Amino acid sequence: MKARNIVFAVSIFIIVVLQTTVLHYIKIFGITPNIMVVVVIGIALLFGNTQGAIAGFILGFCQDITFGKMLGFYALAGLYLGLVVGIVNKRLYRENILVIIFFTFISTIVYELSVYLVHEWGMHLFSPENSNNLDILYAVRNITLPEAIYNSIISVPIYALMIRINDRFENANKSIRKY
Numbered sequence: 001m002k003a004r005n006i007v008f009a010v011s012i013f014i015i016v017v018l019q020t021t022v023l024h025y026i027k028i029f030g031i032t033p034n035i036m037v038v039v040v041i042g043i044a045l046l047f048g049n050t051q052g053a054i055a056g057f058i059l060g061f062c063q064d065i066t067f068g069k070m071l072g073f074y075a076l077a078g079l080y081l082g083l084v085v086g087i088v089n090k091r092l093y094r095e096n097i098l099v100i101i102f103f104t105f106i107s108t109i110v111y112e113l114s115v116y117l118v119h120e121w122g123m124h125l126f127s128p129e130n131s132n133n134l135d136i137l138y139a140v141r142n143i144t145l146p147e148a149i150y151n152s153i154i155s156v157p158i159y160a161l162m163i164r165i166n167d168r169f170e171n172a173n174k175s176i177r178k179y
Contacts, residue, residue: 004169008055015039016062031146036063037111038155040082041103042162045094049086056082073118081111095163097156104155108148113140 015035023032036059044052060078064071085103092099116139 003172007165007169011039012058012062015059016066019063020066028150029146031143031150033150033154034108034112034147035151035154035158036060036078037081037108038104038151038158039162040078041085041107041155042100042159044082044084044086045089045092045100045103045159046162046166047086048089049083052082052086052089053079054082056080069119074115077111077114081107097159100155100159101152105148105152108151109140109144112144112147116144 019034019036023035026032040052040056040059043055056078057075058078060075061072063074063078068074085107088103113136116136
């Protein structure tokens with residue numbers, strides 16, 4: 001259990017560093033993938049709603065610290081994302097690659113639209129002179145859908161790596177229990 005927690009902590013650090021530095025140079029049509037969302041979905045599918053919610057909260061809080069304008073918003077959004085995806089995981093065959101692609105696509109759309117709507121409504125409520133017209137169609141077409149496709153594509157190797165790491169821990173636990 002200690003080794004799994006250490007790997008989890010190191011993985012969070014690596015994910016945050018990648019998200020804040022390297023991935024800004026891997027833009028396609030000006031869209032940066034959100035691997036934090038992909039990892040929360042993967043953890044929720046593999047381990048359930050509790051671990052998904054914890055991972056979502058921690059990664060969201062890291063996103064709040066690095067990108068956020070409101071401390072706690074991304075943490076709350078990540079918590080809900082991990083919780084909802086994790087609730088569904090008991091009814092699915094988790095190793096099916098279509099499951100991760102589907103959940104990544106749908107979850108990215110819901111996550112990014114909620115971020116967009118809260119940001120725009122917040123700008124309108126607290127700073128009406130700086131608020132833009134709420135152009136949700138533009139946001140969906142030019143930001144949310146391309147990011148959902150991008151996240152869905154990168155979710156395949158990330159999820160495969162997560163399954164491989166999880167299998168190693170499970171095999172190590174089985175070999176320890178034999179004696």
